[in-house]
Amino acid sequence: xxTIGVLHPGAMGAAVGAALAQAGHEVLWVAAGRxxxxxxxxxxxxxxxxxxxxxxxxxxxxxxSICPPDAAASVAEAAAGFDGIYVDANAISPxxxxxxxxxxxxxxxxxxxxxxxxxxxxxxxxxxxxxxGPARAVAALFDGxxxxxxxxxxxxxxxASALKMAYAAWTKGSxxxxxxxxxxxxxxxxxxxxxxxxxxxxxxxxxRLAAAGASAAAKGxxxxxxxxxxxxxxxxxxQPGGFHRAAADVFAAFPRPAGDEPVPAS
Amino acid sequence: xxTIGVLHPGAMGAAVGAALAQAGHEVLWVAAGRxxxxxxxxxxxxxxxxxxxxxxxxxxxxxxSICPPDAAASVAEAAAGFDGIYVDANAISPxxxxxxxxxxxxxxxxxxxxxxxxxxxxxxxxxxxxxxGPARAVAALFDGxxxxxxxxxxxxxxxASALKMAYAAWTKGSxxxxxxxxxxxxxxxxxxxxxxxxxxxxxxxxxRLAAAGASAAAKGxxxxxxxxxxxxxxxxxxQPGGFHRAAADVFAAFPRPAGDEPVPAS
Numbered sequence: 386x387x388t389i390g391v392l393h394p395g396a397m398g399a400a401v402g403a404a405l406a407q408a409g410h411e412v413l414w415v416a417a418g419r420x421x422x423x424x425x426x427x428x429x430x431x432x433x434x435x436x437x438x439x440x441x442x443x444x445x446x447x448x449x450s451i452c453p454p455d456a457a458a459s460v461a462e463a464a465a466g467f468d469g470i471y472v473d474a475n476a477i478s479p480x481x482x483x484x485x486x487x488x489x490x491x492x493x494x495x496x497x498x499x500x501x502x503x504x505x506x507x508x509x510x511x512x513x514x515x516x517x518g519p520a521r522a523v524a525a526l527f528d529g530x531x532x533x534x535x536x537x538x539x540x541x542x543x544x545a546s547a548l549k550m551a552y553a554a555w556t557k558g559s560x561x562x563x564x565x566x567x568x569x570x571x572x573x574x575x576x577x578x579x580x581x582x583x584x585x586x587x588x589x590x591x592x593r594l595a596a597a598g599a600s601a602a603a604k605g606x607x608x609x610x611x612x613x614x615x616x617x618x619x620x621x622x623x624q625p626g627g628f629h630r631a632a633a634d635v636f637a638a639f640p641r642p643a644g645d646e647p648v649p650a651s
Numbered sequence: 652x653x654t655i656g657v658l659h660p661g662a663m664g665a666a667v668g669a670a671l672a673q674a675g676h677e678v679l680w681v682a683a684g685r686x687x688x689x690x691x692x693x694x695x696x697x698x699x700x701x702x703x704x705x706x707x708x709x710x711x712x713x714x715x716s717i718c719p720p721d722a723a724a725s726v727a728e729a730a731a732g733f734d735g736i737y738v739d740a741n742a743i744s745p746x747x748x749x750x751x752x753x754x755x756x757x758x759x760x761x762x763x764x765x766x767x768x769x770x771x772x773x774x775x776x777x778x779x780x781x782x783x784g785p786a787r788a789v790a791a792l793f794d795g796x797x798x799x800x801x802x803x804x805x806x807x808x809x810x811a812s813a814l815k816m817a818y819a820a821w822t823k824g825s826x827x828x829x830x831x832x833x834x835x836x837x838x839x840x841x842x843x844x845x846x847x848x849x850x851x852x853x854x855x856x857x858x859r860l861a862a863a864g865a866s867a868a869a870k871g872x873x874x875x876x877x878x879x880x881x882x883x884x885x886x887x888x889x890q891p892g893g894f895h896r897a898a899a900d901v902f903a904a905f906p907r908p909a910g911d912e913p914v915p916a917s
Binding site for chain 1: 745827841848
């Protein structure tokens with residue numbers, strides 16, 4: 386059993402930490418500066434407050450960075466000198482992952498999480514890439530947990546981030562596109578006619594629109610940075626970045642719900 | 652029964668003309684300058700060559716403009732002086748429709764076609780907006796045909812174009828987004844991993860990707876202008892234009908298939 390640090394658990398980080406704790410690992414986090422709601426969620430997840438970042442880094446064999454994409458680089462910087470395996474599991478472009486790998490050194494493992502916070506097996510995958518040794522060691526931590534860890538062997542050091550970007554490009558990008566199309570129709574006074582036409586020829590879109598609206602209302606403000614990461618990923622891969630720069634604008638229009646705490650950078 | 656001119660029948664215009672011809676109307680077109688393949692399709696559709704644009708305009712009570720969006724304004728200009736009902740049924744922004752309405756005068760009817768070239772009832776709608784009198788007169792031409800004409804009463808003069816834009820924003824915009832996401836994954840070397848993840852959590856995407864690729868290969872080059880019209884529509888409606896400027900870039904990368912004729916502007 387290992388000691389694993391999680392920086393900095395929001396809903397996803399707490400669920401990943403809970404999976405590790407249930408498997409018998411000791412899971413550390415840093416409570417300082419976080420809200421009472423976050424602390425209560427971490428306790429429920431079986432996480433232990435290390436007291437400080439330094440203490441967490443000294444005690445942990447593996448650190449998982451699970452935070453907003455904008456914070457990924459500064460979380461890595463704050464962990465400078467950590468001599469265990471550092472996993473960045475954030476929704477960041479492969480370029481940014483490569484920058485963080487450079488910062489962290491040879492024990493960097495790239496990660497990408499696909500699916501909701503894992504509560505039961507089968508919903509969520511943690512993709513891992515990088516040196517096979519450390520990547521497999523990280524995957525083994527999740528054996529028997531609700532989070533399925535998959536090593537992308539032979540796919541390059543930042544393949545996990547690339548896969549996460551390409552996957553979310555559709556799921557979140559298409560949600561933003563649908564929301565924007567329906568809002569444009571409303572602004573142009575053809576909202577009812579669009580819904581009638583959808584009912585005839587695109588009957589799945591009502592449910593898809595409702596799901597997109599509910600997700601965006603809850604989490605849209607947190608997806609702005611991820612959309613910009615996807616835009617940068619597309620541009621580096623020879624595809625236009627405009628889809629996801631537009632999606633960032635759509636999600637930026639959703640206010641942060643009361644009580645939803647921004648995750649600290651370090 | 653009326654005499655109706657169609658400017659300038661491609662696949663959609665020929666099918667719309669065929670619907671009118673089957674209902675007993677005389678349907679005119681102008682063969683001059685068009686390919687043998689187009690002439691053969693027009694003949695099969697039961698369309699009559701008027702010999703010249705002037706002759707078509709002199710003989711027709713109604714003119715339908717069905718052409719690429721980039722050509723819509725110049726087709727309308729070339730019809731200057733026509734004193735019947737002029738229907739622009741193209742995939743253009745409401746702003747461009749308003750400009751054409753201004754050019755044409757009070758007998759302008761705005762149109763928007765949703766669905767494939769109509770071969771049998773139930774697949775395709777011709778939305779119409781503008782003055783109720785002329786709009787209803789146009790709709791009545793299609794009674795009993797494979798093309799269902801629907802007047803958007805009380806929705807404003809350019810509602811048909813607005814509806815077409817909002818509808819195609821999703822159908823074609825989402826196709827471009829999916830193609831771009833898969834190409835980005837391929838460029839980043841995670842193509843196989845993306846398809847495996849899709850198979851688990853987004854099983855509908857393989858079929859959707861195949862359909863998007865087939866449509867784009869056949870018609871993508873013709874959708875570039877339509878994507879730019881949608882981008883302009885979004886921006887005028889307070890939504891970001893980037894989705895469809897990016898979609899225009901994606902579709903512009905598809906070459907024009909051999910034998911696919913650009914429709915003349917006038």
